[in-house]
Amino acid sequence: MSGQNSDQLHRTTLAIYTSIMEQFNPGLQRLVTLGNNYIQAFQALAVTSEAYFSALSKMGEQAMQTMSSRLMGDVLIQISDSQRRLTNELEGVFRWFHSEVLREMDDNVRLDKEYILNSRRRYETEVRNQASALERQMRRGVPQDGSEYVHFLRECQREALKEEERRYRFLAEKHSSFTQSIAYLMNKTGGGLQNRAEGWKDLVNHTRESRPRTPSRVEDSILDVNRWAEQPLGTVPSRGVESLF
């Protein structure tokens, strides 16, 4: 060995390999597990969303068969369709996350264990060879300043740092792509969705305004619980009990 400098270089290079093996790769493996849970939870959400909006769509079909609420039925079916499309698109993002992030992380971490272990063994062997060659030459009296050996150690460290860097870079790239694909979906869908939702509100409001109202009675105004934000109703007996709606 050639003093503190090469010892330090050697130790930090080993520490980089150790950190990849004992921190990065187990962390990546844990991410794969947690990511699979995340995807399963999304799939469960998609199932409950489908059940909800399919039931809402059926309410829309019921409304289509009434004399009073055909337009509302149409709106309810459109809302359901629109939510289902959104869930489908999100399913696409999660499929991408599975195939392009989780599966690649899983493949990499599986293959990396052996690769990094071998790299580290080869490095250690080469360090031993070079160190003993240096010592042999020095014992034989061949003049050596050790600078070639230090240069070799520096190169090895530089490569180890690159290994580490490319692993974190992969992680950062994959996850910024994931965020990007969510943002892309939001930007693609958000504007149209907002317009449609406003259109539905207008349509629905229009049905309220376009009907003639019966004149309200004082006692109705007082008793009216009016949960559905409607005007109090008229004088027919069916409105004799207090209104909940």
Added chain:
Amino acid sequence: MSGQNSDQLHRTTLAIYTSIMEQFNPGLQRLVTLGNNYIQAFQALAVTSEAYFSALSKMGEQAMQTMSSRLMGDVLIQISDSQRRLTNELEGVFRWFHSEVLREMDDNVRLDKEYILNSRRRYETEVRNQASALERQMRRGVPQDGSEYVHFLRECQREALKEEERRYRFLAEKHSSFTQSIAYLMNKTGGGLQNRAEGWKDLVNHTRESRPRTPSRVEDSILDVNRWAEQPLGTVPSRGVESLF
């Protein structure tokens, strides 16, 4: 009774009450149950998302402590924070959905059963009273064309239709508001998220370009599996086995 017209009016009015009681309200009750499942599934997703991005953030903190990947660490922490904020905002939308849609549907359907039953009973009693008064008058020889009775039946039907309509309108309004709140979140968040994600990609790419590359060897180029989309590495022994990354 006064002929087919009033009979028909009476039957369809009863059918409207029946439809509210036997179709609309049970449908609404079912939506409440499905909606609660939907919210529970979202909460489960939020938990798995938090676990995933908290683990990713820890990887970022690890990277911050390296010599090679501080910037990547910073990016990973930012990505995690950004996804957590998004989940928090979605939690707000689902909280709103719970309090403003599901809870109101649940309250309404609970109160409506008795209300609609009473309305229908009162309507039937009033119809019987008016019909027998009409018959009594006709028996006494008081001239009656029944038009007042038909007018009464029409008004009752009009009110029953309004009851039905306001119930479907409530459903359509609440759900277009739900879609609107999702769309609002998408529009508010999507643009900034896309910009940030692009910024992260640029930063991460910059780390790749700004490092000097060691010249590649032919055998490395051939063997390089290059899973992390990196250039083949240099001549140090740690790259002696084939590269997985």
